[in-house]
Amino acid sequence: MLDGQTNQALACVRSLGRAGYRVLVASQRRWPLAAWSRYSRGGFRLPGQTVAAFARLRAWAERQRVDVVLPLTERACVLCNAERGAWEAAGITVGCGPDGMLLPAFDKARTVERASRCDVAIPPTRAPDSLAAARLAAEAVGFPCVVKPRFSNAWDGSGFLPDLGTAYVARQEDLDAAVQVRRQGAHWPLIQGFVPGQGKGVFALCDRGQVTAWFAHERLRDVRPSGSGSSLRRSVALSARLRDPAARLLADLEWHGPAMVEFRDDGAGPPCLMEVNGRFWGSLQLAIDAGVDFPALWLRILCGETVAPTSGYREGVTVRWLWGDVKRFLHILEGPPPGYPGRYPTRWEGLRELFGSQPAGTRLEVWDRTDPWPAVGEWMEGLRDLLTRRQANGRASTLPGSSGRFSLAR
Numbered sequence: 001m002l003d004g005q006t007n008q009a010l011a012c013v014r015s016l017g018r019a020g021y022r023v024l025v026a027s028q029r030r031w032p033l034a035a036w037s038r039y040s041r042g043g044f045r046l047p048g049q050t051v052a053a054f055a056r057l058r059a060w061a062e063r064q065r066v067d068v069v070l071p072l073t074e075r076a077c078v079l080c081n082a083e084r085g086a087w088e089a090a091g092i093t094v095g096c097g098p099d100g101m102l103l104p105a106f107d108k109a110r111t112v113e114r115a116s117r118c119d120v121a122i123p124p125t126r127a128p129d130s131l132a133a134a135r136l137a138a139e140a141v142g143f144p145c146v147v148k149p150r151f152s153n154a155w156d157g158s159g160f161l162p163d164l165g166t167a168y169v170a171r172q173e174d175l176d177a178a179v180q181v182r183r184q185g186a187h188w189p190l191i192q193g194f195v196p197g198q199g200k201g202v203f204a205l206c207d208r209g210q211v212t213a214w215f216a217h218e219r220l221r222d223v224r225p226s227g228s229g230s231s232l233r234r235s236v237a238l239s240a241r242l243r244d245p246a247a248r249l250l251a252d253l254e255w256h257g258p259a260m261v262e263f264r265d266d267g268a269g270p271p272c273l274m275e276v277n278g279r280f281w282g283s284l285q286l287a288i289d290a291g292v293d294f295p296a297l298w299l300r301i302l303c304g305e306t307v308a309p310t311s312g313y314r315e316g317v318t319v320r321w322l323w324g325d326v327k328r329f330l331h332i333l334e335g336p337p338p339g340y341p342g343r344y345p346t347r348w349e350g351l352r353e354l355f356g357s358q359p360a361g362t363r364l365e366v367w368d369r370t371d372p373w374p375a376v377g378e379w380m381e382g383l384r385d386l387l388t389r390r391q392a393n394g395r396a397s398t399l400p401g402s403s404g405r406f407s408l409a410r
């Protein structure tokens with residue numbers, strides 16, 4: 001299991017450990033979240049996010065007689081695929097699709113192109129190739145506009161370029177700076193019209209373009225109030241409004257593996273595609289708690305089984321990521337990102353969310369009575385992150401354009 005520091009790794013380790021697999025955890029961190037689980041039988045500390053570091057991981061995995069390597073983030077997918085042949089030659093199945101399948105999802109310009117080809121609504125989008133073209137693009141889509149890096153994890157052949165995230169630009173005079181810092185080598189950021197509505201996602205596991213399992217949730221709180229992963233969410237019935245366009249897009253991409261298709265929906269027009277996250281998502285534990293054991297299903301597909309499409313799950317299951325709520329509160333204290341046009345919670349609302357009562361039956365994501373140590377590990381690692389961040393902020397000013405994004409590991 002790669003990316004052991006993520007919530008989805010913990011969900012996978014618990015799921016697969018309970019299913020009887022021997023699970024080993026790798027991460028760049030010394031004490032990654034998933035390694036605190038009783039189901040983690042050993043671990044490897046990656047010396048970096050490089051092809052060389054992954055070659056060392058592979059040598060270790062071979063000695064451990066590993067059968068499957070499961071990357072859980074885009075970066076780990078890119079790095080496994082960089083030497084996919086070597087993994088396979090070592091007898092290890094790589095748990096993500098090949099580059100040819102992943103890149104149209106990782107490159108947001110290509111994703112919207114593919115989406116519009118199969119009749120999925122997309123935001124007004126321009127892919128400029130110069131600053132002058134970006135100015136024209138912004139005028140064409142209108143202000144406020146969204147400046148979005150073309151890749152969340154741009155790989156330049158030897159390393160990853162920083163992701164400054166989406167910027168909201170309200171005025172022409174703020175455009176140039178937002179565009180220039182989001183340029184990734186030859187790739188200029190996308191310019192999109194601001195789409196009103198609520199963020200909604202559908203989750204799927206695919207077997208060569210065919211969906212084997214679906215899941216949907218409703219976000220009740222995002223970690224970053226301007227849009228991000230969620231800290232409180234509830235399982236809901238899968239709406240055909242989201243399922244149908246997602247199914248068309250996943251079939252067009254011939255997707256193999258897990259994916260989260262992200263939309264913005266104002267309830268009026270058709271839901272508008274934001275992006276495809278071609279990997280397991282942060283709130284994976286909610287799907288498992290509601291009855292869709294995605295990691296176990298994916299492993300069976302990877303081992304060559306034909307898995308019958310699953311149907312149904314429990315609706316109304318609510319899962320809270322407590323540490324995510326703490327981070328949300330810090331974002332609220334920091335205030336909205338510059339130019340953000342939506343409504344932003346007040347500090348008082350933030351306090352009430354954090355300490356007030358939660359929806360009836362809310363479960364905690366990381367806490368598990370039968371596997372208690374990850375809950376301890378999360379707070380220790382989280383507090384260490386906060387301290388490191390404070391020290392770093394004390395030493396140097398933050399990157400231009402990075403305000404509104406915490407440099408926390410998760």
Ligand SMILES: Nc1ncnc2c1ncn2[C@@H]1O[C@H](COP(=O)(O)OP(=O)(O)O)[C@@H](O)[C@H]1O
Pocket residue numbers: 123146148152165166192193194195196199226227228262264274275
């Ligand atoms: N065109 C848009 N209109 C309104 N909000 C947007 C738009 N594009 C992105 N966002 C907001 O920014 C968030 C991040 O954008 P996204 O494309 O999902 O990139 P990533 O999650 O990789 O940073 C989205 O979840 C959404 O809340």
Ligand SMILES: [Mg+2]
Pocket residue numbers: 262274275
């Ligand atoms: Mg997103």
